[in-house]
Amino acid sequence: MSTLTPKIASELADAVYQVRQPDRTGNYALEINPGLQKAFNIEPKKNLVVGETGGFFGLYTKKSGFAVIGEGQNRFRKDTVIAVRGSKTDADYLTNFDVGISTATNNQSVHSGFEETFSSMRPIMEKKLQARMHQLRGEHTIHCVGHSLGGALASLIADWVKARFQTQVKLYTFGAPRVGLNGYALTNTARIDNHYRCTHGADPVPLVPVWPFIHAPTEGAGEYRLDGAESISFTAHSMGINGTPGYRNTAMADDWSELKRQSKRFLNQPVRLRHEDRLQASFTNYWSEKLNAALITLLKDAGYYSALAIQNTMSSALTFYDRLARSLEKIAEASTKFAEQTAGLLGHMLVFAGKAAVTVTKLTYQFIRWVFETTIGALNKCVKKALEAL
Amino acid sequence: MTHHRTVASWRRLSLIPLLMATSYFLYSSEVMADMFGWFKRYDVHLSPEVKGRILEDGEPIADVDVYRELIYAEHYMEKTVTDSEGRFSFPEKTIRSREPGKLLGVEHITQSITADHGQKTYLLWRTTSTSTTPERVIVEKLNHMECDLSNAETLHHFTIAEHPNFTHNVRGICRWQDS
Numbered sequence: 001m002s003t004l005t006p007k008i009a010s011e012l013a014d015a016v017y018q019v020r021q022p023d024r025t026g027n028y029a030l031e032i033n034p035g036l037q038k039a040f041n042i043e044p045k046k047n048l049v050v051g052e053t054g055g056f057f058g059l060y061t062k063k064s065g066f067a068v069i070g071e072g073q074n075r076f077r078k079d080t081v082i083a084v085r086g087s088k089t090d091a092d093y094l095t096n097f098d099v100g101i102s103t104a105t106n107n108q109s110v111h112s113g114f115e116e117t118f119s120s121m122r123p124i125m126e127k128k129l130q131a132r133m134h135q136l137r138g139e140h141t142i143h144c145v146g147h148s149l150g151g152a153l154a155s156l157i158a159d160w161v162k163a164r165f166q167t168q169v170k171l172y173t174f175g176a177p178r179v180g181l182n183g184y185a186l187t188n189t190a191r192i193d194n195h196y197r198c199t200h201g202a203d204p205v206p207l208v209p210v211w212p213f214i215h216a217p218t219e220g221a222g223e224y225r226l227d228g229a230e231s232i233s234f235t236a237h238s239m240g241i242n243g244t245p246g247y248r249n250t251a252m253a254d255d256w257s258e259l260k261r262q263s264k265r266f267l268n269q270p271v272r273l274r275h276e277d278r279l280q281a282s283f284t285n286y287w288s289e290k291l292n293a294a295l296i297t298l299l300k301d302a303g304y305y306s307a308l309a310i311q312n313t314m315s316s317a318l319t320f321y322d323r324l325a326r327s328l329e330k331i332a333e334a335s336t337k338f339a340e341q342t343a344g345l346l347g348h349m350l351v352f353a354g355k356a357a358v359t360v361t362k363l364t365y366q367f368i369r370w371v372f373e374t375t376i377g378a379l380n381k382c383v384k385k386a387l388e389a390l
Numbered sequence: 391m392t393h394h395r396t397v398a399s400w401r402r403l404s405l406i407p408l409l410m411a412t413s414y415f416l417y418s419s420e421v422m423a424d425m426f427g428w429f430k431r432y433d434v435h436l437s438p439e440v441k442g443r444i445l446e447d448g449e450p451i452a453d454v455d456v457y458r459e460l461i462y463a464e465h466y467m468e469k470t471v472t473d474s475e476g477r478f479s480f481p482e483k484t485i486r487s488r489e490p491g492k493l494l495g496v497e498h499i500t501q502s503i504t505a506d507h508g509q510k511t512y513l514l515w516r517t518t519s520t521s522t523t524p525e526r527v528i529v530e531k532l533n534h535m536e537c538d539l540s541n542a543e544t545l546h547h548f549t550i551a552e553h554p555n556f557t558h559n560v561r562g563i564c565r566w567q568d569s
Contacts, residue, residue: 018518023459023502024467025511029518031559034547240497240520241553252555 001168002079003194004143006224006259009172010198010251011036012070013147014239016083019044019065028065040081042070049124066121067153069128079141080132082125082157086149105160106187110180111152111209118156125157126164133165141168141193147239147247148205151176155188155216162191170194174247175203175237178213188216195222198251199262202229202236204382207288211295212308212320225262226250230284232382270297275340275360278347287352288379294345302331302338321376325369332363339363346371353378432490434522436460437501440480442514442535442564443472444505450476451539454507456514461500463489490522501528503562505537512539515562526551527558535564 004012011033018029028044041047049067065085072079100112133140142161146154151173158171171192180188189195195217199206206215216222227245229236235244243249253259271293281287299305304327308320332342343360346368350358353375361367437460444454453471456478460466462485472478489496499522503515514537519525527548541563548558 017498018500020498021461021465021500023461023500023504023516024457025504027513029461029500029502029516029561031517031545031561033557033559037545238497238520241550241556242520242522243497246520248556 001139001141001193002076003170003256004081004145004172006196006198006251006253006256008036008039009143009145009196010174010239010248012040012042012081012083012145013150013172013174014248015042016065016068016085016146016150017239019048019068020085021064030068038074039076040070040072040079042068042081042083044068047071047128049121049128067125067150069125069132071132078136078139079143080129080136081143081145082154082161084144084146084150084153084157086147086151086153101181104156104180104184105163106184106191108180108184108187110156110184111178111213114149114152114156114179118153118160121153121157122160129161129165133167139168141170143170143172145172146176147174148176148237152179155179158192159188168193170196172196172198174198174239174251175200175205177205177208178215180214180216181212182214182218185214185216185218189218189222192216196224196256197222198224198226198247198259200227200229200236200245200247200250201225201285202227202231202233203285204232204234204379205237207232207285208379210288210376210379211292223262224256224259226259230286232283232285232288234382269293270300272297272301272341273344273348275343275347278344278351279356281348281351283352283354283378287348291345291349291352291375294348298331298338298341298345299327301341302334304331321369321372325365325372328368329363329365342368349375431486431488432522433484434462434487434490434499435482435484435524436462436466436499437480437483438524438529438532439482440478440503440532440535442478442503442532442537444476444478444507444514445536445538446507447540448538450474451507452476454478454505456503456505458483459500459502459504461502462498463487463496503535505539507539512537513543513562514564515560517558517560519558521552525558531560531564531566534566536566537562537564539563541565 015030015032022028028048030042030044032042044065047069048065049069050065067082067084070081101109102112102115104110104115144154144158154173155171156179158169162169169192176197197215227250239247241248271290273294296305299308308324308327328342332339342363346360349371350356355374437458440458444451451472452474456470456472458468458480460483468480470478470480497520498518500518501515505512505514514535527550543561543563546560548560550556550558
């Protein structure tokens with residue numbers, strides 16, 4: 001069973017952006033370098049997955065390439081790659097506070113926007129993959145690759161491919177957002193044979209959508225943190241070689257063992273924050289993770305965690321935050337200790353969101369909900385700008 | 391120990407956080423926009439000057455329609471016609487764009503140069519880059535293109551002068567004496 005090198009995986013994730021628009025003759029660009037050319041045949045004439053974008057009420061829609069399916073050659077002759085790019089429409093889904101939640105092919109809750117885009121691509125992908133499976137019998141690996149929103153789609157594709165074709169499936173993502181809730185992350189972790197989730201410390205996109213969305217893989221050190229930066233900056237999301245630092249540059253390795261793995265810093269570690277320490281918070285990846293852990297700790301301390309985490313009836317993230325704010329109001333009313341812990345969390349969240357001037361006064365449902373909206377809003381605003389024109 | 395001030399008339403004051411939220415949102419988004427340059431326009435170099443010659447089995451051909459398409463956030467297309475010596479050219483193309491200020495806006499620029507002769511369309515040059523400034527090798531190659539319509543389309547790989555670990559991947563029928 002072969003694995004794509006970080007170099008080849010990042011080249012594919014970058015190259016698939018070329019097919020976004022055809023030229024006047026209807027041809028799509030896809031010029032790749034010698035290494036990738038030797039490994040996979042991804043000539044767009046045969047292997048392009050085209051979708052329709054834009055237009056009001058279906059008028060003026062234009063054709064646009066979303067993914068390429070590549071047939072392996074030489075040492076990858078028993079392999080197939082699916083490289084996916086993100087689209088602007090998904091950017092709107094991603095940064096909407098009222099994230100819709102729908103059911104993926106594995107019966108788990110995922111982001112409805114991603115699921116919708118994936119569903120539109122599925123029939124053509126199924127047809128192409130079926131032909132490929134027919135041609136190749138026996139041992140076979142499908143590699144799913146994508147940057148940004150293309151990474152989120154690659155995750156859904158990988159999950160579906162594993163169930164549909166019963167082959168080996170490997171997933172490689174660069175700066176991808178979270179795709180689903182806990183159930184999806186667990187199923188996805190268990191199903192996919194190898195998972196290479198690459199991030200930059202300063203890339204804001206992997207930080208959204210916020211909890212209850214969870215990254216897969218949930219176990220082990222599945223995250224490859226390709227640089228040492230911490231302070232959130234949109235340039236860190238770039239894929240190309242001219243980016244700062246640019247995933248093509250940081251993933252220039254021939255083996256995954258050469259790249260640094262990031263263990264989950266706050267996984268299962270209790271984090272309790274005191275209101276007077278709130279000015280230590282900053283708009284960084286570190287604090288985004290720490291606030292997440294502090295919220296989970298508070299819910300666990302107060303015995304509300306399991307009830308909230310296993311919500312299956314939830315229709316959107318908005319209803320989730322509504323319930324969360326109501327729960328926190330009750331928690332704060334329960335004891336002085338919990339009130340302080342809640343105030344500590346909210347105070348840090350406000351500083352994180354650049355609202356240090358706001359004092360935490362009464363811990364009401366309205367106020368708590370506003371703090372969540374503000375914090376998530378700060379992250380979303382950053383991400384929205386970052387993704388605006390993909 | 392922290393004391394949480396009780397606001398007695400909370401209900402009447404409930405508009406305050408709403409107003410605060412609105413004003414903070416407007417204020418901070420403007421400040422942030424300015425700070426990160428989201429509203430600024432930047433120079434984006436889409437193509438250097440293009441100069442070339444169209445031949446058929448070594449003989450120059452006149453009156454061939456040549457198109458240059460540049461695909462970035464938008465699609466730009468220009469057309470020219472070869473002269474009696476088969477020569478064609480396009481000027482340098484630089485646009486003002488907000489994309490680089492979005493920083494993660496559109497990254498990829500595709501250049502495509504095609505020619506129509508008889509019933510056929512020939513691909514002279516196509517490549518994609520993420521650089522918003524001129525790249526040395528691309529400038530050199532586009533400055534003297536020898537395009538014989540009898541050549542087969544090839545995928546050329548030229549080392550990127552500014553990033554020697556990577557290659558420009560160029561497809562087309564053009565050839566250069568030095569490569």
